[in-house]
Amino acid sequence: MSDSRPRRTFAVISHPDAGKSTITEALALHARAINEAGAVHGKGDRKATVSDWMAMEKARGISITSAALQFEYDGHVVNLVDTPGHSDFSEDTYRVLSAVDSAVMLVDAGKGLEPQTLKLFRVCALRGIPVITVINKWDRPGLSPLELMDKIQEQIKIRPTPLTWPVGEAGDFRGVLDRRTGEFIKYTRTAGGATIAPERRMGADQVEGDDKDVWDNAVEEHELLDLDEANHDQTTFLSGETTPVMFASALQNFGVAQLLDLLVELAPGPSTTEGLDGAVREPGDEFSAFVFKVQSGMNTAHRDRLAYARIVSGEFDRGMVVTHGTTGRPFATKFAQTVFGRETTSVEHAYPGDIIGLVNANALRVGDTIYTGPKIAYPPVPSFAPEHFMTATAGDIGRYKQFRKGIEQLDQEGVVQVLRSDLRGDQSPVLAAVGPLQFEVVEDRMLHEFNSPIRLSRLDYQVARITDAEGALGLRGKRGCEVLQRTDGTYVALFTDQWRASATARDNPEILLEAMPAGGA
Numbered sequence: 001m002s003d004s005r006p007r008r009t010f011a012v013i014s015h016p017d018a019g020k021s022t023i024t025e026a027l028a029l030h031a032r033a034i035n036e037a038g039a040v041h042g043k044g045d046r047k048a049t050v051s052d053w054m055a056m057e058k059a060r061g062i063s064i065t066s067a068a069l070q071f072e073y074d075g076h077v078v079n080l081v082d083t084p085g086h087s088d089f090s091e092d093t094y095r096v097l098s099a100v101d102s103a104v105m106l107v108d109a110g111k112g113l114e115p116q117t118l119k120l121f122r123v124c125a126l127r128g129i130p131v132i133t134v135i136n137k138w139d140r141p142g143l144s145p146l147e148l149m150d151k152i153q154e155q156i157k158i159r160p161t162p163l164t165w166p167v168g169e170a171g172d173f174r175g176v177l178d179r180r181t182g183e184f185i186k187y188t189r190t191a192g193g194a195t196i197a198p199e200r201r202m203g204a205d206q207v208e209g210d211d212k213d214v215w216d217n218a219v220e221e222h223e224l225l226d227l228d229e230a231n232h233d234q235t236t237f238l239s240g241e242t243t244p245v246m247f248a249s250a251l252q253n254f255g256v257a258q259l260l261d262l263l264v265e266l267a268p269g270p271s272t273t274e275g276l277d278g279a280v281r282e283p284g285d286e287f288s289a290f291v292f293k294v295q296s297g298m299n300t301a302h303r304d305r306l307a308y309a310r311i312v313s314g315e316f317d318r319g320m321v322v323t324h325g326t327t328g329r330p331f332a333t334k335f336a337q338t339v340f341g342r343e344t345t346s347v348e349h350a351y352p353g354d355i356i357g358l359v360n361a362n363a364l365r366v367g368d369t370i371y372t373g374p375k376i377a378y379p380p381v382p383s384f385a386p387e388h389f390m391t392a393t394a395g396d397i398g399r400y401k402q403f404r405k406g407i408e409q410l411d412q413e414g415v416v417q418v419l420r421s422d423l424r425g426d427q428s429p430v431l432a433a434v435g436p437l438q439f440e441v442v443e444d445r446m447l448h449e450f451n452s453p454i455r456l457s458r459l460d461y462q463v464a465r466i467t468d469a470e471g472a473l474g475l476r477g478k479r480g481c482e483v484l485q486r487t488d489g490t491y492v493a494l495f496t497d498q499w500r501a502s503a504t505a506r507d508n509p510e511i512l513l514e515a516m517p518a519g520g521a
């Protein structure tokens with residue numbers, strides 16, 4: 001490979017409002033990918049946004065789409081894959097997590113562990129993704145650090161191993177104690193955190209003035225942690241049993257440089273990846289990648305469609321012809337881009353861990369594998385259990401063609417799951433979502449992108465289970481239940497409520513009724 005710089009591919013995840021956008025800006029600022037905080041996810045009166053491209057997204061101030069930001073840091077290439085902030089798009093977050101090697105979990109020091117924090121920790125555990133935990137907003141009053149550590153241990157069942165420890169309680173952030181060197185890293189404020197905050201490292205004997213008392217307190221607590229053996233261990237971190245913890249203020253740019261240093265030092269790079277049927281690829285093997293996200297409508301003028309793929313093995317050269325696993329057909333990668341928000345750059349070469357955006361890749365679906373050499377197929381990204389269901393019909397019957405095309409496109413992108421049955425016909429498919437905001441995206445995009453207003457009406461179902469062709473027959477005519485099919489052929493049984501789903505399963509043990517991973521908040 002001609003670019004031997006190691007890769008670090010990670011996502012920042014958190015409960016909404018914990019500071020994900022702020023830390024993304026701060027990370028990019030430190031790595032000098034952009035010059036001033038605010039250029040990534042502009043908020044308030046800071047710079048205009050380059051990441052939020054959908055009008056609706058801007059209006060609501062939420063990040064619906066995912067972008068990948070690549071920058072260089074300390075001889076490494078860092079790929080930061082953005083995730084949506086709202087829990088209604090957790091399925092999207094789940095997909096993004098299939099494309100990263102580690103995750104940075106932000107916890108709001110004032111709020112502690114929130115519902116989405118707990119759920120995302122569980123998803124990472126399920127997928128075997130090592131997590132670095134950042135206690136953010138330490139510049140504001142919050143919980144005591146020892147209390148936060150207890151909560152992580154008790155509620156998440158993962159052992160926190162702090163690498164830094166705050167000097168000064170939440171709201172009075174002087175800096176941190178580097179637990180591995182025993183040094184004091186003292187922070188100095190800058191106006192609004194808009195430029196890189198200066199840090200000064202000093203030995204314990206150099207701590208003076210009004211820092212002395214809070215320093216002594218930090219040392220005491222650090223010793224307590226030592227007694228408790230809450231110290232970093234690389235093996236247990238990689239296996240997901242422990243999580244290194246650090247304290248930061250993304251807004252003040254405190255601790256951000258340390259986070260980058262930790263990512264480079266501790267986070268894993270691309271490694272051996274298992275495909276289906278026992279096939280395996282090492283990063284140095286022939287090219288392979290999988291699509292984890294498909295997106296269109298970023299540029300209404302061009303009606304572009306972008307498939308984001310994570311490279312698993314081998315070198316990608318723009319223009320190379322690869323095999324599309326699902327169809328077995330050759331696929332020419334003439335147009336490949338790195339994408340961050342609206343900024344797109346043509347990519348000539350990319351390596352394991354990198355994210356590429358393949359333009360107008362109409363055949364590619366989420367979960368598809370592309371490769372050269374022997375056949376390989378990476379496991380599909382599982383869907384979350386939908387909990388909200390609507391029938392969709394064309395709002396303007398004269399635009400039925402556009403309606404069909406739009407539904408097909410949104411289905412392929414995974415914006416919602418589209419379910420059909422002979423009974424309902426193709427004119428009114430059922431849309432299934434994890435969170436109701438997904439329907440708003442559908443309405444908005446159908447109207448503006450596909451020029452086909454859509455009429456949605458609520459269906460009285462709450463629970464979905466996977467079944468099979470036999471199950472579909474067995475369930476026919478049963479009360480409070482209906483079986484439909486996803487585009488990939490999977491049979492999905494919908495039930496009016498949990499009780500009915502459980503009762504049906506109990507009374508008909510021969511019928512397959514398999515639960516999907518829970519996605520709702």
Ligand code: G4P
Binds near residue numbers: 136140249
């Ligand atoms: P998100 O992407 O996880 O949803 O969070 P985001 O970065 O948008 O941050 C949510 C709010 O928390 C923002 O305030 C942001 O300024 C603030 N914030 C983020 N990190 C810190 C921190 O370290 N310290 C403090 N004190 N605040 C922090 P906002 O009022 O909602 O928006 P804004 O107009 O101030 O940007």
